[in-house]
Amino acid sequence: MRMPLRLVPAASEFVAEPWRPAVWVQVIALSGLLGLAGGLFLVAVWNPGRFGEYRYSLTRWELDNLVGTVFTVLDVGPNPTGEEADLALQRYFALTTRIRAEEESPAPDLALIDTLVNERATYENDVERIVEGYVDEAVAKAGLRESLPLFDAIKVTWPPVDFELVGPPRLLITSPRDRILRSDLLLRSDLSLAEVEAIETEAANDETSSLIVSIGGIATYPAIVRDNRSYDSLLDTAAHEWVHHYLAFYPLGRTWGSGGDSEPLNETTANIAGRALAEMIRAAHPVEFPDEMDGRGPPGPEVTVDFREVMQQLRLDVDALLEDRKVEEAEALMEERRRYLEANGIFIRKINQAYFAFYGTYADSPASSNPIGPKIEELWDLTGDLQVFLTLMRDVQNADDLDEVLGRVKALSAELGAGE
Known part of the structure; x- marks a missing residue:
């Protein structure tokens, strides 16, 4: 050569x-x-093992995106700004709105959907770079950049903000029927409803409930972020996944996957911090989307109940029934409440133990009965500052650590209040 x-x-x-x-x-x-x-x-x-033909490979994902990750770290590529950035965002999310409307129509035109998806792809890289830049800017404003080794005066966002807009994998959730306990498996994103139901049936048995859910993103590197959601949802998810990347370098992030309260601690922290970063972006970079063409889907039926209130009460009732070993009664109640929600404008395909095992991971969600959620929210309310909040939370490794941190902050807050 x-x-x-x-x-x-x-x-x-x-x-x-x-x-x-x-x-x-x-x-x-x-x-x-x-x-x-x-x-x-x-x-x-x-060897993919059970459900091998349906499994999603994170290894393959990382390999496929290796070059793009290097370009992001080196800051190679276009960086649209100002009106050019607004125009790219408006066109991308207008196309997303049209795609979602066509997909949800009674007789979807597949050729039209393919055309719209291909057209949207021309804006994808620009949108990724724009939003990555917005998140990076918010991280800097929040005081979360780190000094380079040996060069204290130079601060950088670490790790660099990097995500890809794609259809993320689905997640097969299983839980014992007699308690709420999560196990999961990543599956391909292109499963049909018939395949979803067949896998759920195979995964379930007399001791196990199952559910396949769609997810908004995964904190791989680059992060996987769903490509068919609204602009606001994209900001929330991109910021949420970066917080996971950030926490991975601290004790809290390193507890991920160790069981116990590690996942609720991580997910709830990422939820709160991610929303705060997203709000900073909206304030700094308002984008006007004409006629609600911001990536949202067609409006659904009118909602006539308080979803959060219904779901919180259902979780408490289910926990009580399972504690009394009344499994069948708990399952009957979940189905009855599912039908009630559907009659009032909220369609959920299945509510079972696996449903609560997944959504209960986010301790600030209505599907959770974990006291960790309210405690982390209280810590956020007391600090009111993203840098302080994450600096405190990143060293928390369990519920006892959280109680100790919250106690110190409450005592300091009371002391400061008494001195006014």
Whole structure:
């Protein structure tokens, strides 16, 4: 293979010399190639096990997006700003609104949907870079940037904000029928309703309930963010996933997957901090979307009940019934409440133990009965500052740590209040 040449100055002329990259460049390149080869090997020999043909591979996702991640870290690519950014956002989300309307019509025109999706793809990279820039700016304003090693004066967002707009995988949730306890498995995003129901049936048995849910994103790197939601939803999700990336470098994030309260602690913190970052973005970069063409779907039936109130009470009632080992009664109540919600404008395909196992992970949601949620929300209310809030929460590893932090902040707040 012919080696690339570069020109180097000689005494009075230029001569061609073979390119000899620095040792560190060779080491990085070799490491990248070895990592890529190892990843491809894992993909080739991976035994997917149960539901193998439906499983989603995060390894393949990371490999497919390796180059894009490098470009993001190096800040290579377009950076639309001002009116150009607003126009890209308006066109992308107007197309998303049209796509969702067509998908939810009685007789969807598949050819039209493909055309709209292809047209929207032309704006995808710009929208990703725009929103990544907005999140990065909000992180800086919140005081969350970190100093570079040996260069304290230089602060950067770490890790860099990076996400991809795609259809995220679905999640198969299972839970014991006699208690609420989550297990999950990533599945492909393109499952039909018939496939979803078949997998749920196979996964369930006399001891286990199951449910397949759609998710808004995953904190891979780059993060996976759903591409067919509204602009506001995109901001919330992109910021939420970055908070997970941030927490991964601290004790709280490192507890993820260890069981107990690790997931409610992480998810609730990311929910609160992500919403705060998204609000900062909306205030700094308001975008006018004509005629509600902001990516939202067609309006549904009128909602005539308080969903949060109904769901919170249902969770408490289900917990009480399961504690008394009244499994069938709990399941009958969940189905009765599901039908009640549907009659009042809120359609939920299935409410069971797996439903609460998933949505209860977010301790600030109505599907949770975990006291962690209200405690983290109280800490947020007391601090009122994103940097202070995350600095406190990032070192929390369990419920006892949270109680200790909350106690200290409440005592300090009371002391300051008494001194006024």
